[in-house]
Amino acid sequence: MLLVLRGRFVPASFGETGHYRADAVDVVAAQPLRYAGWQVCVECHDSEGAMKSRSFHRTVSCEVCHGPAAAHAEDVESQTPLIPRERGAECLSCHEYLSPRPTGFPQIIERLHNPLQACIGCHDPHDPTPPEVPESCSACHAQIARTKAVSHHLTLECETCHDARAEHRENPRSFLPRKPTAREFCGGCHSENADSPADIPRVDLRDHGERYLCWQCHYPHHPES
Amino acid sequence: MEQHLERLQSAVEQISGFIYPNEIELHWGLLVVLYPYITGLVAGAFILASLEKVFKVKELEPTYRLALLTALAFLLVAPLPLLAHLGHPERSFEIFLTPHFKSAMAMFGFVYAWYLMLVLLLEIWFDYRADLVKWGEKAGAFKKLLYWVITLGSRDLSPEAVEFDKKAVHTITLIGIPSAFLLHGYVGFIFGSVKANPWWSSVLMPIVFLFSAIVSGISLVLLIYYVTTLVRRKQPDMACLDKLASFLLYALIVDFSLEILDFIHRLYESEESIGILSELIVSKLYISLTIVQILIGTISPLLMLAYSRFSRLPTELKRVAYFIAALLVQVGIFGTRWNVVIGGQLFSKSLRGLTVYKLELGGIEGLLTSIGLLILPFLILYILIKLLPPWPEASLAASESAAASGTTAD
Amino acid sequence: MAGQHDERQFPRREFLVKTLQLPCSAAVVTVLGPLALGSDAAEASQGDSKTAERYFGMGIQVDKCIGCGKCVEACKAENDVPREPFYFRTWVERYVIHNDGEVSVDSPEGGIRGFPREEREGDVLRSFFVPKLCNQCDNPPCVQVCPVGATFKTDDGVVLVDSDYCIGCRYCIQACPYGARYLDPRTNTADKCTFCYHRITQGLLPACVEVCPTGARIFGELNALASPLRRLMRKSSLQVLKPALNTEPKVFYSELDGEVR
Structure with a gap:
C-alpha cells in the first residue's frame, strides 16, 4: 500500500539527482533578476563606465549607488534608476568615519567636512579623485573660519598671523603652518605704541599679563571670549 | 503576521548581548515542549505496565491495564502538537513518502507507527480479547457489535487460545520494552544530536530523556490510579501504591543522578559555551530550572517519597504524600522539557547573548491550544476506560464471579 | 592552504x-x-x-569590509527577503575589541543601514566588520536533519531549499550553527542564502558580490585554476567559521579574527 501511495504522490523528479525534488533546482534558478550587473549598464553608459574603470571607484559597481537596475535595462523608458545627488547616505554609508573601517580607506567626518555642500559639487562619483587643492583655508578649517567670522578678528586674513606655505594646501600634515610665538606679535597691533587704527584695544605689554603669553588668556580666533 | 512582527519587534528590546539577527524568532515553542513531555508519559506508562508482565511484579497488577490504556491515550495525542507546530501540516505525509534516512526526525513516523500498531494496539488487543468476547455476550446490541468489531471476529475462548493470548502479550511486552526505550530515547536523540547547540548536544540526552520518561510515566499512572479509585469509591490497593512509590523513587534517583552527572561534566569540561550557559542558568532559566525543575520537581518529591515510603506514617497520610509527590514530579518533568526545548533556544549560537521566549495565550502556538492538547488524552482515556474497563475486577476472563460488581461499579 | x-x-x-x-x-x-x-x-x-566542473564557493576579505551594508540591502532586494530586521540571508557584524579585552559585537538591523559611531570610540584596541551568510557547508547539518528532503546540496555544491516541499518543521534552523536560516513568514517555509543561484547559473555574480564596493567578497568556482577566488586561496591564509563542528564551509575568510564566532 505504501508503495502504491508512494508511486502516486511522490513528485516525479524526486530522487533523480539526490534525496530531493530535482525540479526544485529549476524553480530556484528561475527566480527573476533585480540587479542587472555592471556589464549590462556599460553597454549603453559606456563613457561613465570607461571613466569609472580608471578611477578609484573602479571596483564599485554601478548598482551600488544607482540601485537595482534590471528593470531599467529591460525597459529604459519607464524605469529610471536612482540618481543620488544630495549630500547624504549614498556617499556617507561608505565614506563616513568609523573606526573599524580599514586604515587608508578614504573617510570624512561629515559634520566637519564642508558642511551643507553636496558631495558631487566637488567630487565626481565616476572619478572621485579629490578634484583640486582647496582654494581657501576654510575648506578644511571650517570651524575656525566660522568662529573667526563672528569675532572682532573677522577682517583679518589667516596669513596675517599664520605663515602657511603653498605646499600646506597639498600636503597639510607634511608642511605645517607656523603660529606666532611671542607676545610681541600681538603687540604689533595691540601695544600702546603700535602703529594701528585707533579703535583697536590697547594694553601696556610691560604690566598686562606679565609673563603669560597672550593666547593663554585670549583665543585669537575669537578674542573677546 | 502583523502581530507576529510586532512580537518580534518587542523581543528585540529584551535581548542581552549579541545574537545573530535571524535568532530573534524562537522557532520551537510550547507545542514542541509538549511533544517530548507526552511521548515521555507514553514510554514511562508502558514500561511500568511491562514491569508487571515481564518482571512479574505482582503488586502492580491493578495498574497494568490502566497503564496500557494511559499509554495509548497519550500516544494518540503525541503527534498532534508536532502537527500543529508545522508550517505546512498538510505536507506532513511527505515524511512517510520520502523519509530522509539521515534525519533523526524522519524516523518519527516509523518509530511512532511501530510503537502504536505493533506494540501497544497488539498488546492491548491480545490482553483484552477474551474479556471482549465475554463482555460482548452480556452487552446490548450496539456494544455487542462494537466489541465484535474490536475482537476482529476472533472469538475462540478455548484454554489453548487464551494461553496463546497470554504468550503473545508476554512476547509483545518483551519487544515493547526496547520499543519504549527507542521511542523516547529517540526523542532525546532529536535534541542530543544537534551539534550546533551546546545545550542540547550531549550523548547523555537520550538516556536522561528515557529516565525522566520512566519517572513521569510512573507518576502519571500513580495519579490516575489514585484518582480513579477515589472516583469509583474504592479503597486503593496500598501494596500497589507502595510499589509504585518505590519505583518512582528509584527512577527519580537515577534520573536526578544522570542530570547531575551531565551538569558536572559540562562544568568540568568547561568548553567554549560554558560562559553563556552559566549566564543562561542564573538568569533566564533560574525559575524554571533551579526552582521548578530541581527544587519543586525533583528534590521535594524525592524527600517526600523517601520519607513516607520508609517511615510509619498512617496509610491515609502516606497516600496523600504519594499523590502530592507524583503531582510535583509532573510539574518537574514538564519543567525539564521546557528547560531543554526553550532553554536551548534562549542563547545565541554566537555564544554572545541571550534572547527571550514570549508565550502567547491564544493562537495555534498559544497556551490555550497546549492546555487543550493536555486535556485531550484524558478525554480519550475516559472513553477507553468506559469501553475497556481496566479494573481487575472487571475482567471476566480472570474471575467470573466478580464480573457483575465490576461492570456496574464503573 | x-x-x-x-x-x-x-x-x-x-x-x-x-x-x-x-x-x-x-x-x-x-x-x-x-x-x-x-x-x-x-x-x-x-x-x-x-x-564536479562547477563547484561554487566564496572568499571574504575581512580587512576590506567597510561595513556599508550594501550587500545586505542588495540581498534583500534581489531575493525578495522580508524587509523586517528579523530575516536575513546575509548580514554584517561589527566587532570592537576594547583595551581591557572586552569584546562588543553588534549588527543593528543586520547592518542594512550601516553602523552608527560606536560609543566607546576612544577605547578601542582593534575593530573590524565581518559579513556573514550561509556557509554553503560541504557537510551541511541542515540537510542532514531535514526529514523529507526539502533542503539539499546541488551538484554544484550549493545548499538550496525547496519551498514547495518544506513542511516547516524548522529542524534545519535549529541545526544550523551559523544562524543563517529563517522561517519566511509569508510561506511558512525555511529560507536561506542560495548564493543567488538564479544569477550564478547565468554567469552573473551573487548580488552581494556584485555590489560590494571594495571587493571584500569574492565569488567563484573552487576548482577553477584561474579565478579570483582561487587567487585568494593561493595568497591568503584562510579560515572558516566554527571549524570544530566539521561542517566544511565553502565560505572562506581571510584575516579572520579569533573572536569571530
Whole structure:
C-alpha cells in the first residue's frame, strides 16, 4: 500500500539527482533578476563606465549607488534608476568615519567636512579623485573660519598671523603652518605704541599679563571670549 | 503576521548581548515542549505496565491495564502538537513518502507507527480479547457489535487460545520494552544530536530523556490510579501504591543522578559555551530550572517519597504524600522539557547573548491550544476506560464471579 | 592552504559517509525495499560531486569590509527577503575589541543601514566588520536533519531549499550553527542564502558580490585554476567559521579574527 501511495504522490523528479525534488533546482534558478550587473549598464553608459574603470571607484559597481537596475535595462523608458545627488547616505554609508573601517580607506567626518555642500559639487562619483587643492583655508578649517567670522578678528586674513606655505594646501600634515610665538606679535597691533587704527584695544605689554603669553588668556580666533 | 512582527519587534528590546539577527524568532515553542513531555508519559506508562508482565511484579497488577490504556491515550495525542507546530501540516505525509534516512526526525513516523500498531494496539488487543468476547455476550446490541468489531471476529475462548493470548502479550511486552526505550530515547536523540547547540548536544540526552520518561510515566499512572479509585469509591490497593512509590523513587534517583552527572561534566569540561550557559542558568532559566525543575520537581518529591515510603506514617497520610509527590514530579518533568526545548533556544549560537521566549495565550502556538492538547488524552482515556474497563475486577476472563460488581461499579 | 585541507579531509569523510551508509542502506533495503533505492543510488553519486566542473564557493576579505551594508540591502532586494530586521540571508557584524579585552559585537538591523559611531570610540584596541551568510557547508547539518528532503546540496555544491516541499518543521534552523536560516513568514517555509543561484547559473555574480564596493567578497568556482577566488586561496591564509563542528564551509575568510564566532 505504501508503495502504491508512494508511486502516486511522490513528485516525479524526486530522487533523480539526490534525496530531493530535482525540479526544485529549476524553480530556484528561475527566480527573476533585480540587479542587472555592471556589464549590462556599460553597454549603453559606456563613457561613465570607461571613466569609472580608471578611477578609484573602479571596483564599485554601478548598482551600488544607482540601485537595482534590471528593470531599467529591460525597459529604459519607464524605469529610471536612482540618481543620488544630495549630500547624504549614498556617499556617507561608505565614506563616513568609523573606526573599524580599514586604515587608508578614504573617510570624512561629515559634520566637519564642508558642511551643507553636496558631495558631487566637488567630487565626481565616476572619478572621485579629490578634484583640486582647496582654494581657501576654510575648506578644511571650517570651524575656525566660522568662529573667526563672528569675532572682532573677522577682517583679518589667516596669513596675517599664520605663515602657511603653498605646499600646506597639498600636503597639510607634511608642511605645517607656523603660529606666532611671542607676545610681541600681538603687540604689533595691540601695544600702546603700535602703529594701528585707533579703535583697536590697547594694553601696556610691560604690566598686562606679565609673563603669560597672550593666547593663554585670549583665543585669537575669537578674542573677546 | 502583523502581530507576529510586532512580537518580534518587542523581543528585540529584551535581548542581552549579541545574537545573530535571524535568532530573534524562537522557532520551537510550547507545542514542541509538549511533544517530548507526552511521548515521555507514553514510554514511562508502558514500561511500568511491562514491569508487571515481564518482571512479574505482582503488586502492580491493578495498574497494568490502566497503564496500557494511559499509554495509548497519550500516544494518540503525541503527534498532534508536532502537527500543529508545522508550517505546512498538510505536507506532513511527505515524511512517510520520502523519509530522509539521515534525519533523526524522519524516523518519527516509523518509530511512532511501530510503537502504536505493533506494540501497544497488539498488546492491548491480545490482553483484552477474551474479556471482549465475554463482555460482548452480556452487552446490548450496539456494544455487542462494537466489541465484535474490536475482537476482529476472533472469538475462540478455548484454554489453548487464551494461553496463546497470554504468550503473545508476554512476547509483545518483551519487544515493547526496547520499543519504549527507542521511542523516547529517540526523542532525546532529536535534541542530543544537534551539534550546533551546546545545550542540547550531549550523548547523555537520550538516556536522561528515557529516565525522566520512566519517572513521569510512573507518576502519571500513580495519579490516575489514585484518582480513579477515589472516583469509583474504592479503597486503593496500598501494596500497589507502595510499589509504585518505590519505583518512582528509584527512577527519580537515577534520573536526578544522570542530570547531575551531565551538569558536572559540562562544568568540568568547561568548553567554549560554558560562559553563556552559566549566564543562561542564573538568569533566564533560574525559575524554571533551579526552582521548578530541581527544587519543586525533583528534590521535594524525592524527600517526600523517601520519607513516607520508609517511615510509619498512617496509610491515609502516606497516600496523600504519594499523590502530592507524583503531582510535583509532573510539574518537574514538564519543567525539564521546557528547560531543554526553550532553554536551548534562549542563547545565541554566537555564544554572545541571550534572547527571550514570549508565550502567547491564544493562537495555534498559544497556551490555550497546549492546555487543550493536555486535556485531550484524558478525554480519550475516559472513553477507553468506559469501553475497556481496566479494573481487575472487571475482567471476566480472570474471575467470573466478580464480573457483575465490576461492570456496574464503573 | 584550503585546497590542501580539503584533499586531506576527503578520504576520511568519504570513509565516514560510506561506513554510515552501509548498515543504514542495508537495513533500509531489506525493510523498505524499493522505497529507498532511488535515493540511495543518487546519494552515492552525490559523493563524487566535489570534483564536479562547477563547484561554487566564496572568499571574504575581512580587512576590506567597510561595513556599508550594501550587500545586505542588495540581498534583500534581489531575493525578495522580508524587509523586517528579523530575516536575513546575509548580514554584517561589527566587532570592537576594547583595551581591557572586552569584546562588543553588534549588527543593528543586520547592518542594512550601516553602523552608527560606536560609543566607546576612544577605547578601542582593534575593530573590524565581518559579513556573514550561509556557509554553503560541504557537510551541511541542515540537510542532514531535514526529514523529507526539502533542503539539499546541488551538484554544484550549493545548499538550496525547496519551498514547495518544506513542511516547516524548522529542524534545519535549529541545526544550523551559523544562524543563517529563517522561517519566511509569508510561506511558512525555511529560507536561506542560495548564493543567488538564479544569477550564478547565468554567469552573473551573487548580488552581494556584485555590489560590494571594495571587493571584500569574492565569488567563484573552487576548482577553477584561474579565478579570483582561487587567487585568494593561493595568497591568503584562510579560515572558516566554527571549524570544530566539521561542517566544511565553502565560505572562506581571510584575516579572520579569533573572536569571530
